Amino acid sequence: MTSRYAFRLATAWHPAKDDEPLAYVLTLTNLSDEPIRDFRLCVSGPGRIDPAASVEGATLTARLSNHSEFAPPVDFVLQPKTSWTITARGLSYPLRHWTDGGTTAYLVLADGTTAPVAITPTRAIGDNAPLKRGAEIYPVPVSVDVPLSIVPWPQAVSISGRRCVPLGLALLPRDDEAERAADTFETLVQSLFPVEGIVRSQAEGGLPVTLRVAEGFKAEAYAIRFGDQTEVTAGSRSGLLYGLITLGQILRGARLHPETFVFPLEGEIRDEPTMRWRGTHLDVARQFYGSAEISQFLNILAWNKLNRFHWHLSDDEAWRVEIDAYPELVSIGAWRGHGLPIPPLLGSGPEAMGGYYTKVAIREIIRLADDLGIDVVPEIDMPGHCYSVLQSLPWLCDPQETGEYFSIQGFPDNCLNPAREETYQFVETILDELLELFPSKTIHVGADEVPADAWTGSPQAKARLAQLGSDNAAVLQADFLKRVQASLTKRGRITGAWEEAAHGGGIDKNHCYLNGWHTVEISAKLATEGYDIVVCPGPVYYLDMANSPDWSEPGAGWAGWSEPEKLYNFDPVEGWSTSQKERFLGVQTCIWSEPMTDRAVFDRLVFPRISALAETGWTRPEAKSWSRFKALAGLMPILYGFRSEA
Numbered sequence: 001m002t003s004r005y006a007f008r009l010a011t012a013w014h015p016a017k018d019d020e021p022l023a024y025v026l027t028l029t030n031l032s033d034e035p036i037r038d039f040r041l042c043v044s045g046p047g048r049i050d051p052a053a054s055v056e057g058a059t060l061t062a063r064l065s066n067h068s069e070f071a072p073p074v075d076f077v078l079q080p081k082t083s084w085t086i087t088a089r090g091l092s093y094p095l096r097h098w099t100d101g102g103t104t105a106y107l108v109l110a111d112g113t114t115a116p117v118a119i120t121p122t123r124a125i126g127d128n129a130p131l132k133r134g135a136e137i138y139p140v141p142v143s144v145d146v147p148l149s150i151v152p153w154p155q156a157v158s159i160s161g162r163r164c165v166p167l168g169l170a171l172l173p174r175d176d177e178a179e180r181a182a183d184t185f186e187t188l189v190q191s192l193f194p195v196e197g198i199v200r201s202q203a204e205g206g207l208p209v210t211l212r213v214a215e216g217f218k219a220e221a222y223a224i225r226f227g228d229q230t231e232v233t234a235g236s237r238s239g240l241l242y243g244l245i246t247l248g249q250i251l252r253g254a255r256l257h258p259e260t261f262v263f264p265l266e267g268e269i270r271d272e273p274t275m276r277w278r279g280t281h282l283d284v285a286r287q288f289y290g291s292a293e294i295s296q297f298l299n300i301l302a303w304n305k306l307n308r309f310h311w312h313l314s315d316d317e318a319w320r321v322e323i324d325a326y327p328e329l330v331s332i333g334a335w336r337g338h339g340l341p342i343p344p345l346l347g348s349g350p351e352a353m354g355g356y357y358t359k360v361a362i363r364e365i366i367r368l369a370d371d372l373g374i375d376v377v378p379e380i381d382m383p384g385h386c387y388s389v390l391q392s393l394p395w396l397c398d399p400q401e402t403g404e405y406f407s408i409q410g411f412p413d414n415c416l417n418p419a420r421e422e423t424y425q426f427v428e429t430i431l432d433e434l435l436e437l438f439p440s441k442t443i444h445v446g447a448d449e450v451p452a453d454a455w456t457g458s459p460q461a462k463a464r465l466a467q468l469g470s471d472n473a474a475v476l477q478a479d480f481l482k483r484v485q486a487s488l489t490k491r492g493r494i495t496g497a498w499e500e501a502a503h504g505g506g507i508d509k510n511h512c513y514l515n516g517w518h519t520v521e522i523s524a525k526l527a528t529e530g531y532d533i534v535v536c537p538g539p540v541y542y543l544d545m546a547n548s549p550d551w552s553e554p555g556a557g558w559a560g561w562s563e564p565e566k567l568y569n570f571d572p573v574e575g576w577s578t579s580q581k582e583r584f585l586g587v588q589t590c591i592w593s594e595p596m597t598d599r600a601v602f603d604r605l606v607f608p609r610i611s612a613l614a615e616t617g618w619t620r621p622e623a624k625s626w627s628r629f630k631a632l633a634g635l636m637p638i639l640y641g642f643r644s645e646a
């Protein structure tokens, strides 16, 4: 019935000028031959029409976070081939990049059905630069200082000569661990570089490479000897795998760019990481990434010798992990759509969109991660960022609660209530199932961004706070987190949390680590207080931040922007004392996915910055070199294969 309609929405950002306030302008055009009346326009995208905004040309009839529904003026008819314009002014957050604006739109018609609306990327007035998508791939130069293609750069390289580049590697494992590393490597290169034939038999031209466990290596360390025989040795399976990855990288560089790189004739590489936590976080709540994407992403992490995958499995916008005790968490919480408890957000349209990981899928991912030497740290974000949970299981709310509070992202009443026993039963049950699935020593419980006025309308919460002798929500949050942590500690796990877990009195420092996400100064202060710290400051390591301040770059801008060179050269422990450094576990990037409504945008934001982080985590600071990294980064794999046109 709706197919006779055709609509397009164009959105434009007008920054404030001396004589004119900012304006976000939405123009809906009726491309069909039919007039339309009695309809509403729904738009979603990272930028939102927040309460500070005033709207001209329409009435804002519903809003949830970045989902907005507009009604035209009474009796308005949108005639064929004409447009209707809505202007929003006074937004508290300026739009900074083309992905900030609306990314999906649809109409709700008088009979309640929906009609699709084509939407074009938001333009900034006066900016005609081509909008960028796709990974930034640096060309491989003809001449480099050391003609070896390895990222991250190893600790000690002493090689000489060049040999005729072998067609591939014929792996000759000498023990069980070596056998497993060889199998993993073969699957890895087949997944990442399927047509390159990196592992092949000697008959097919493979260079024999012996592989064995040996004494005298630290965890993850390895050595490669070149000469009459090529040999990889390490103390562990993951060390052997890293040695093979280095060898695979050398081979690829020499084969794909023989004018620049060599396969050495003789010599040795001895290598080990400088940091034990070399990670990345991925937010699968704002956008869903299927199991196959996660697996390939893990392959890419391993190729960068990254060893932690912080899997952000729940947030306001969705819950992504199957929990037998609460099927509603995925039947309701994993989906967004028109008329559903969670509306379309961040680029999802009127049809139900979403997904979740079954336990079977998670077990497979864990197995792959284990092969690749990657520890998977699951995160269930609590007590804040729980809108999807509370939509799925509304009985978790205090029935007497009145009033409304909002999260920074505009979600109402999105926190678990720390004063209710039902909350702890829920958390315990979730942890029971989670711990059975995830063997990692560390389990992350979020703890970020609880609004200061959370729970003020809950009599139960107020009573508990009074018992604690405070009126500060942070104290109640700390009370909650300590109890959750105690449960994890009892089960032999370490609690991970964002830095806010240190607020309101904090949690037990002996059994936790914190992600320092604001600044390194805050991380340093928390280290002084005795917390183990993984450094991931938003202004540098948040890969949702755009690559430059330009409108044409996709991404967010609230924490600034981080070009690959800035990220590469960033010192995560600058100014830290020796005792503070003892608390430093390592680094990670965070891939928040709000702006990544398009996989080409993911590629642009994540690559090559994730490899730059990998080199910070692995290579000694004095051995880092941006020009060397830049020459090599183009050889590193990207996830979807979108390369920038530029």
Ligand code: TNX
Residues within 6 Å of the ligand: 448, 449, 498, 517, 542, 544, 556, 592, 593, 594
């Ligand atoms: C802050 S960092 C958040 C996330 C957002 C991110 C966007 C943190 C612990 N919370 O909920 O996705 O900013 O950059």
